[in-house]
Amino acid sequence: MAATFRGTTPEPPDVRPRLTVLSGPSGVGKSTVVAHMRKEHPEVWLSVSATTRKPRPGEKHGVQYFFVTDEEMDKLIANGELLEWAEFAGNRYGTPRAAVLERLEAGEPVLLEIDLQGARQVRESMADAQLVFLAPPSWEELVRRLTGRGTEPPEVIERRLDAAKIELAAEPEFDVTLVNTSVEDVARELLALVDVV
Template identity: 75%
Template sequence: MSAEPGAQSHPAEKRLIVLSGPSGVGKSTVVASLRREYPDVWLSVSVTTRRPRPGEEDGVQYHFVSDEEFDELVAQDQLLEWAQFAGNRYGTPRAPVQARLTAGLPVLLEIELQGARQIRETMPEALHVFLAPPSWDELVRRLTGRGTEVEEVVQRRLEVAKVELAAEEEFDTTLVNTSVQDVCDELLALMSAPKV
């Protein structure tokens, strides 16, 4: 998708987008592609207690913290939402998100189902987008093809994915990830749409 010069300025005025979907559906890939094309779309970097995967950097994909540090963030109410997933905890730091929204700038949250539900309760103005796989078989292929996790973790992620897929109707809209570029275009259109 090519844009006219100057057309990339703030494509999502004052809009909070929550992107969620089952593990392995390609949320991170879509977000990375979107931000390469539109770097002014700001992604909140979550904190997590899980260990970095090969190639991941602290502060880029996640802020990697210890269980004790995560407990402290929860105790001090510094997380907008947090959830446990596949044996690890994930959360969204509150301060940077609120600062961006107060300034009228676009915010994108890429979070798990539990976190998305918490955001719906605390920030009902957010637009909730569900990223779905083309099929269950394709999701299984993506999850097992990663090769970054042991079989037990993969099976646990597949069980959770069934629950996550069943929650699709809770979202405002669904995008099917058949093409990363198409999803990016659709996501950007949603972010640019006027609020109703």
């Protein structure tokens, strides 16, 4: 499919890396895949999201997330400082815009690991972003992963399962689908999509 440009001459390709967005239902293994890939290829920069969620055991501020108050999140949203943000399971999550743009301009590959709402917002604001959907091998496997965490009460798990059904139905909106049958294989496929040279 040929692209149509109006008014301006397009930049030559490969001037800067393309933003890659990884999304998929809760419990599908996004964090596990990304952690495996970055262990082998730390040059892939993973944007750290801000969240109003409380830290889980072992999570550190600035590493897994920037843990912020509701008031701080309100300010980030109001000032347009987030590339995307969404509410999920009673908490808000968002991607700081400036850090992503700085890394892309510096020629570094950037990966976002975000939910469906966030992926849709990124598609609107950065049309050239590559959206990758991580799918479970089966619904039964996704249910097993979500209930096996043991970190959340039943009503939160129920909300996550309801959300997962909606998220799975959105798969056709994405550019590429990877099925998480093997962390190693999916991490390798994702790396090829991020196009690290």
